[in-house]
Amino acid sequence: xxxxxxxxxxxxxxxxxxxxxxxxxxxxxxxxxxxxxxxxxxxxxxxxxxxxxxxxxxxxxxxxxxxxxxxxxxxxxxxxxxxxxxxxxxxxxxxxxxxxxxxxxxxxxxxxxxxxxxxxxxxxxxxxxxxxxxxxxxxxxxxxxxxxxxxxxxxxxxxxxxxxxxxxxxxxxxxxxxxxxxxxxxxxxxxxxxxxxxxxxxxxxxxxxxxxxxxxxxxxxxxxxxxxxxxxxxxxxxxxxxxxxxxxxxxxxxxxxxxxxxxxxxxxxxxxxxxxxxxxxxxxxxxxxxxxxxxxxxxxxxxxxxxxxxxxxxxxxxxxxxxxxxxxxxxxxxxxxxxxxx
Amino acid sequence: xxxxxxxxxxxxxxxxxxxxxxxxxxxxxxxxxxxxxxxxxxxxxxxxxxxxxxxxxxxxxxxxxxxxxxxxxxxxxxxxxxxxxxxxxxxxxxxxxxxxxxxxxxxxxxxxxxxxxxxxxxxxxxxxxxxxxxxxxxxxxxxxxxxxxxxxxxxxxxxxxxxxxxxxxxxxxxxxxxxxxxxxxxxxxxxxxxxxxxxxxxxxxxxxxxxxxxxxxxxxxxxxxxxxxxxxxxxxxxxxxxxxxxxxxxxxxxxxxxxxxxxxxxxxxxxxxxxxxxxxxxxxxxxxxxxxxxxxxx
Amino acid sequence: xxxxxxxxxxxxxxxxxxxxxxxxxxxxxxxxxxxxxxxxxxxxxxxxxxxxxxxxxxxxxxxxxxxxxxxxxxxxxxxxxxxxxxxxxxxxxxxxxxxxxxxxxxxxxxxxxxxxxxxxxxxxxxxxxxxxxxxxxxxxxxxxxxxxxxxxxxxxxxxxxxxxxxxxxxxxxxxxxxxxxxxxxxxxxxxxxxxxxxxxxxxxxxxxxxxxxxxxxxxxxxxxxxxxxxxxxxxxxxxxxxxxxxxxxxxxxx
Numbered sequence: 001x002x003x004x005x006x007x008x009x010x011x012x013x014x015x016x017x018x019x020x021x022x023x024x025x026x027x028x029x030x031x032x033x034x035x036x037x038x039x040x041x042x043x044x045x046x047x048x049x050x051x052x053x054x055x056x057x058x059x060x061x062x063x064x065x066x067x068x069x070x071x072x073x074x075x076x077x078x079x080x081x082x083x084x085x086x087x088x089x090x091x092x093x094x095x096x097x098x099x100x101x102x103x104x105x106x107x108x109x110x111x112x113x114x115x116x117x118x119x120x121x122x123x124x125x126x127x128x129x130x131x132x133x134x135x136x137x138x139x140x141x142x143x144x145x146x147x148x149x150x151x152x153x154x155x156x157x158x159x160x161x162x163x164x165x166x167x168x169x170x171x172x173x174x175x176x177x178x179x180x181x182x183x184x185x186x187x188x189x190x191x192x193x194x195x196x197x198x199x200x201x202x203x204x205x206x207x208x209x210x211x212x213x214x215x216x217x218x219x220x221x222x223x224x225x226x227x228x229x230x231x232x233x234x235x236x237x238x239x240x241x242x243x244x245x246x247x248x249x250x251x252x253x254x255x256x257x258x259x260x261x262x263x264x265x266x267x268x269x270x271x272x273x274x275x276x277x278x279x280x281x282x283x284x285x286x287x288x289x290x291x292x293x294x295x296x297x298x299x300x301x302x303x304x305x306x307x308x309x310x311x312x313x314x315x316x317x318x319x320x321x322x323x324x325x326x327x328x329x330x331x332x333x334x335x336x337x338x339x340x341x342x
Numbered sequence: 343x344x345x346x347x348x349x350x351x352x353x354x355x356x357x358x359x360x361x362x363x364x365x366x367x368x369x370x371x372x373x374x375x376x377x378x379x380x381x382x383x384x385x386x387x388x389x390x391x392x393x394x395x396x397x398x399x400x401x402x403x404x405x406x407x408x409x410x411x412x413x414x415x416x417x418x419x420x421x422x423x424x425x426x427x428x429x430x431x432x433x434x435x436x437x438x439x440x441x442x443x444x445x446x447x448x449x450x451x452x453x454x455x456x457x458x459x460x461x462x463x464x465x466x467x468x469x470x471x472x473x474x475x476x477x478x479x480x481x482x483x484x485x486x487x488x489x490x491x492x493x494x495x496x497x498x499x500x501x502x503x504x505x506x507x508x509x510x511x512x513x514x515x516x517x518x519x520x521x522x523x524x525x526x527x528x529x530x531x532x533x534x535x536x537x538x539x540x541x542x543x544x545x546x547x548x549x550x551x552x553x554x555x556x557x558x559x560x561x562x563x564x565x566x567x568x569x570x571x572x573x574x575x576x577x578x579x580x581x582x583x584x585x586x587x588x589x590x591x592x593x594x595x596x597x598x599x600x601x602x603x604x605x606x607x608x609x610x611x612x613x614x615x616x617x618x619x620x621x622x623x624x625x626x627x628x629x630x631x632x633x634x635x636x637x638x639x640x
Numbered sequence: 641x642x643x644x645x646x647x648x649x650x651x652x653x654x655x656x657x658x659x660x661x662x663x664x665x666x667x668x669x670x671x672x673x674x675x676x677x678x679x680x681x682x683x684x685x686x687x688x689x690x691x692x693x694x695x696x697x698x699x700x701x702x703x704x705x706x707x708x709x710x711x712x713x714x715x716x717x718x719x720x721x722x723x724x725x726x727x728x729x730x731x732x733x734x735x736x737x738x739x740x741x742x743x744x745x746x747x748x749x750x751x752x753x754x755x756x757x758x759x760x761x762x763x764x765x766x767x768x769x770x771x772x773x774x775x776x777x778x779x780x781x782x783x784x785x786x787x788x789x790x791x792x793x794x795x796x797x798x799x800x801x802x803x804x805x806x807x808x809x810x811x812x813x814x815x816x817x818x819x820x821x822x823x824x825x826x827x828x829x830x831x832x833x834x835x836x837x838x839x840x841x842x843x844x845x846x847x848x849x850x851x852x853x854x855x856x857x858x859x860x861x862x863x864x865x866x867x868x869x870x871x872x873x874x875x876x877x878x879x880x881x882x883x884x885x886x887x888x889x890x891x892x893x894x
Contacts, residue, residue, distance in 0.1 A: 063442050116626050121386050121441045125574055129622060132571050133615045140611035191748050191760035198745050201734040208694060208728060209749035209806050210720035216754055250567070253449055260446065290457045297453035304446045305436055 013319050018268060025174055029167045038166040041238040043278045044173040048231035050255050050274040051180055051267060052224040057256070058265035059188055060220050061200030063124040065252050066131030070106055070225040072247030074098035074232030076138065079151040079242045090157040090237070098233030099226040106225025107218070114214045114221075119203065128249050135248035150243025157237045169238050176234065177271070180227060184267055196220060200265075257300045263310025272312055356483045358604065364489040366596030367496035368555055370589055373573040374499060375548030377588040379541060381577050382507075382520050385434055386445045390573055391566025392452035393545050397422045397552025398561045399459050402468045411473040411557075418553035419546035425455075426545020430538050452570075456563040465563070472557035488557055495554055499547065504585050516540045575621045581631030590632045595621065645708065647672045647842050648693070648724075648810055653702035655688055655866075662688040664866040665702070670810060675836060675843040677853040680863035681886060686846050689863065690812055694726050695719045707809065721750060723809030727799050727816065735788040739779055739798060742787060743770045746802035773801040776834050778827070793824035797831055804835055813845045817852050825852060832856045850878075862886070 025044075029037045049071045056062045077098040081088055088097065113126060139148045146152075156164045157172070164172065187193055198206035199213050207213050236242050245251060255274065262273020277296065284292045303310055309317065372394055379387045387393075400421045401414035429451060437444045472488035480490065507513035519526040519536040527533050552566075559565055572595070580591020595617055602613035624631070648670040655663040663685045670676055680686050691697040693704065695716035703712045711719050720726075734742050747766045748757060763770070774780040777797035779790075787795065796816055803811055816832070817825045829852060836843065836856070847853050853860065853874070860877045862870040870880050877883055 063445065065445070112626060116629075118626065118629075121445060122578075122625065122629065124442065124445055125386075125578070126622060126625060129571060129575070129618050133618045136611040137615050140615075186761075187758065189761065191744070191752070191757040192754055194741065194745050194748070195754070195757060197737065197741075198734060201736060202732055204696075204716075205728055205732045205734075206745070207715075207717045208696075208720055208726055209746055210717050210725075211749055212717045219754055250564075256446070257450075290461045294454050294457035294461075297450045297457065301433065301447050301450035301454075304443050304450065305433065308443075 014268075014316060021272070022178065029170055034166050037170045038238060039282070041166070041170045041173045042235055043275055044170070044177050045231045045235035045238065046255065046278060047271045047274040048173075048177050048180055048234070049228050050259050050262075050270040051177070051184060052227035052231065053255055054259050054264060054267055054270035055184055055188070055220055055227075056224045058259060058267075058270065059193065059200065060196045060217060061203075062119065062217065062221070063121075063256075064127045065124045065256065066127035066129070066134075066249055067224070067228055067255065068249065068251040069127075069131045069134040069247050070102040070228035071232035071235070071251070072134060072138070072242070072244075073105055074102045074229030075236040075242045075246050076145060076151070076232075077101050077229075078233035078236040079154045080145075082154055082157075082237065083151065091159060094157060094233040094237060095230060099229035102229025102232070103222050103226035106228075107222045110218050110221040110225075114217050117214075128252070131247060131249035131252050135244045138244040138247055146243070148244060150241060152241040154236050154240045154242065156240075166238075169234075173234055173238065176230065180230075181267060181271065188267065192216070257296065259310075260300055260303050260308075261296070261310055263312030263314075264308065266310075266312050269310050269312035273310065276311075356480075358600070360480060360483060360485055360489070362597060362600040364492050365600060366592050367493045368551075368558075369572060369576055369596045370592035371492065371496040371499060371554065372548070372551040372569050373576040373588050373592060374496075374503060374585075375544045375546070375551065376573040376577050377585060378503075378544035378547065380574070381583045381585075381588065382517070383537070383540060383544070384441075384520075385438070385541070386441055386448065387544075388445055388449040388570065389429065389451040389455065390448075390548055391568070391570030392455040393422050393426065393548035393566070394552035394555075394569055395561075395563065395566035396425060396455055396459065397549030398470065398556035398559070398565065399463060399468070399552075400549065401553035401556050402463075402470050402561055405470060411471055414470070415473060415550070415553045419550040422549025422552070423542045423546030425549075427538050427542040429545070430541040434541060435534070435537065452566070456566075460563045468561040470553075470556035470561055492554060492558075499550070500585060500589065503547070507585075512539070571618075575618070577631075578629075579621050579624045579631055581633035584633050587631055587633035594632065646670060647674075647707060649705040650693065651703045651705070653689070653692055653704065654700050655685075655692055655697060656700045662866050663692060666863075666866075666868055668861065668868070670842045670844060672809070672842055673840060674859075675845065675857040677845045677847060677857040677860045678863060679847060679850075679853065679860060683865075684863040685866040686863055687814075688866075690726065690814060690846060693719075693812065694724060720806070723750075723807065724812070725803045725806045725808035725810070726812040727803040727814055729814055729818075733787045733795050733799060733802075736786065738784050738786055739774070739790075740770065740783040742798060742802055743774065743805055746805040749806045770805065773805055776831060777801045791824075793820040793827070796820060796824075796828065800828075800831060800835070804839060804841070808841050811841050811843045813843060813847075815846055815848070817847065817849050825849065828852070829855045 028040060032040070049067065052070075053064060053067050056064055056067075075098075078094055081093045081097065082090060109127075109130060113123060118126060138145050141147065142149075156166075156169055158164070188196065195206065195211055195213075195216055198209075198211070199216060203213055232246065235246075258273040258277050259270040260273070261277065262271070263269025281289075281292070307314060375393065376387065376390045379385050379390065397418040400418040401411065404414035404417055405411055429448075433447050433451065434444070437447060472491070474487040474491050476487050477484050478487050478490055479485070505513075507517055515526065515531050516536050516539065518529075519531055519533045520540070523533055526536070576591040576595055577588055578591075579595060580589065581587025598620060599613060599617045602616045606613050606616075646669040648668070650666060650668040653663055653666045653668070654661070666689060668689075678686055678689070688697065692699050695711070695714055695718070699712060703710060705711070706719070706722055706724060709722065711722065711724075714722075734745070737745075744763055744766070747763075747770060748760070752760075771780055774783065777794075777800065779794060779798060779801075782790070782794075787798065790798065800813065800816060803813075813832075816828055820828070832843070832845075833856065835841070843857070845853060845857055857874075859871070859873055861868055862877060862880075862883050864886050869886070870877055870883050872880075
């Protein structure tokens with residue numbers, strides 16, 4: 001696993017790369033049209049969804065194939081409240097109500113499943129089923145939820161009467177994404193995060209040391225549900241349109257693919273994978289899109305079978321290898337006797 | 343579930359019963375391949391729906407080339423069986439003790455198959471003609487012949503499959519390999535070939551079900567997804583590892599589906615959601631399913 | 641009749657799986673700081689008994705009292721919180737993590753709430769102790785090594801000191817010498833002796849290696865077909881005819 005760096009140190013290549021990426025994202029609106037800025041805002045929202053899944057899957061080992069259910073729930077909450085209940089301030093809707101509802105759903109599902117120690121593949125399949133339920137129910141309620149046509153015309157967030165421009169929404173999304181990343185970084189780098197990895201490695205073993213893993217799993221699952229909810233509600237205000245597929249398992253599994261290819265269990269891999277693949281997706285013409293999807297699926301299969309560390313992991317392994325080579329070259333130059341580094 | 347069947351306006355009991363029988367049969371037929379691959383072999387094959395879809399497209403391709411629908415029904419399982427064997431050889435055999443990775447990799451395969459079919463056939467919906475046109479009269483009700491055909495095929499397929507695994511050498515050996523690999527190898531059975539064949543057979547069944555069900559459904563690249571979920575539910579709820587379990591699961595879930603649709607008519611998705619909820623509850627409280635496999639000294 | 645309050649008291653412990661009785665009416669006590677061995681042929685029920693103690697399996701009948709608390713119904717993590725720590729079998733180290741990360745995880749396990757751990761970012765409070773234990777296990781130089789690359793014996797030692805790091809009052813050592821060489825077995829003996837001398841812990845060793853048992857424990861209990869058939873000092877057991885009969889034909893150590 002890559003060495004953990006504090007996000008503000010600029011010593012290692014990983015930090016430099018992260019910082020460069022952040023700079024590029026900050027500077028993006030200067031170089032692209034307003035429409036594209038709006039599109040990138042949605043990419044950022046999906047990247048946040050990817051982060052939330054990485055916490056649960058990459059770090060805790062709980063494969064969830066239905067996380068879009070919570071994303072979509074947040075999106076629909078924002079859609080309904082922003083359009084129909086203007087009394088509630090937008091900021092509260094997007095950052096309080098939506099994540100609270102999503103967290104509640106996640107908490108309920110998590111408690112239902114973890115209390116019976118449903119894990120592994122059964123957990124994955126169950127979350128998949130939940131996603132399917134959500135999508136089909138949303139498609140059914142034509143009156144309340146817009147049915148298959150969804151809800152459109154969702155306004156941007158208004159702050160004290162002033163409606164955010166596309167660029168402002170973009171920076172809001174970026175801020176939320178970076179903030180969430182830092183928060184999760186703190187979490188996974190703490191002793192709590194170590195327990196998560198213990199659960200991932202061997203849940204029973206971790207229990208036998210005295211950790212109440214059910215509690216830990218419930219906490220991260222609910223937190224990730226809340227994050228997915230925020231991602232969804234932000235998305236609704238930036239895209240202006242929500243529909244049942246936002247809840248469904250095709251989206252859920254798509255994000256899992258982004259994380260796998262980017263590099264699971266690193267946080268940055270999830271963001272990187274999400275942004276890279278969404279960007280590549282958009283640059284391909286309709287004619288090539290099927291070949292691209294197929295190629296991506298094949299790459300995904302390859303990653304699952306042989307390279308679970310993903311692109312970020314492979315890059316950091318390469319850098320480690322180069323660094324170790326350089327160090328041992330130096331050492332042999334100095335003719336130091338001691339440790340043989342392998 | 344089979345929404346096209348259930349959109350028929352509420353009818354007499356005989357109609358309801360026959361429609362239920364068809365939709366239950368369809369469920370069991372589609373789930374049969376997964377019963378082998380997931381139920382027996384323990385492989386979490388998320389490509390199951392896609393394999394069914396390939397079967398449907400094979401039937402379409404054969405028909406649009408001018409041949410009889412019967413030929414499509416014969417060729418589909420062969421084609422999909424080959425696809426299945428290819429999957430097993432390249433992927434599945436590396437992932438037998440990695441269930442989560444199997445879920446992911448097979449989902450990747452599903453996408454590959456979906457895209458391949460789109461590239462080959464385009465994005466428009468296809469339709470497939472049934473081998474038996476017209477209708478038959480059963481219990482005084484006029485009933486599409488193909489619907490009756492589905493029921494017959496399901497019964498025959500289940501009988502043959504159960505018989506294969508219970509009474510033939512190949513079937514018994516395949517079971518031996520699944521249940522006690524070391525023992526089977528020690529007795530001289532080629533476990534690799536057995537795995538391949540079993541997986542191929544399960545895939546072929548999926549392909550057959552796709553060809554048989556195709557006339558009732560809109561044939562498109564993502565048609566398999568709904569069936570994927572249904573099949574898993576039928577197998578898990580019914581009882582992982584037994585054919586009687588799948589039959590029981592199909593009857594329960596298919597029956598509930600039809601029941602809910604009759605009771606909550608007009609809200610088909612709610613009916614679907616209700617069935618899924620029941621399935622979830624069963625998974626949570628009785629994970630071994632309705633008809634669990636006997637304890638296999640593990 | 642012992643006057644001191646035993647640390648662990650299993651009373652009439654029974655486990656049935658349907659028709660099959662794996663553990664039958666077993667009484668077993670461990671005093672604080674005592675080291676006992678539990679032996680028996682394969683299938684005797686040693687693993688089941690251990691699983692009953694740790695809470696992995698729930699008893700069909702009988703009670704388990706630990707430190708004056710009735711723990712019979714408690715789930716594994718609660719028992720571990722009270723000080724029943726099992727040295728897991730070797731395949732259960734966290735293979736992808738480094739030695740030091742494994743240790744840190746073990747160390748923080750007792751009486752630490754998730755919230756407290758969220759705020760814990762460095763290990764300065766446990767650093768010295770970790771190094772002390774790693775030193776005993778001869779793994780201090782390999783702190784940053786990924787566990788998967790360690791030898792079988794090294795993994796066993798890591799497991800043992802991890803278990804010690806979890807501050808056990810009762811340490812269950814499950815076959816600590818399985819799969820390791822004779823030389824490494826001697827090191828394991830030293831390791832356990834060191835632990836016994838420096839730590840306040842009772843130990844129950846489950847083993848086949850009589851030599852090993854002789855060096856590390858005072859008394860033995862013999863289990864066969866789910867029942868205790870003999871209990872006493874090493875010499876008493878070795879001269880017991882019933883025990884000898886059971887081991888005739890068993891490929892046990894000389």
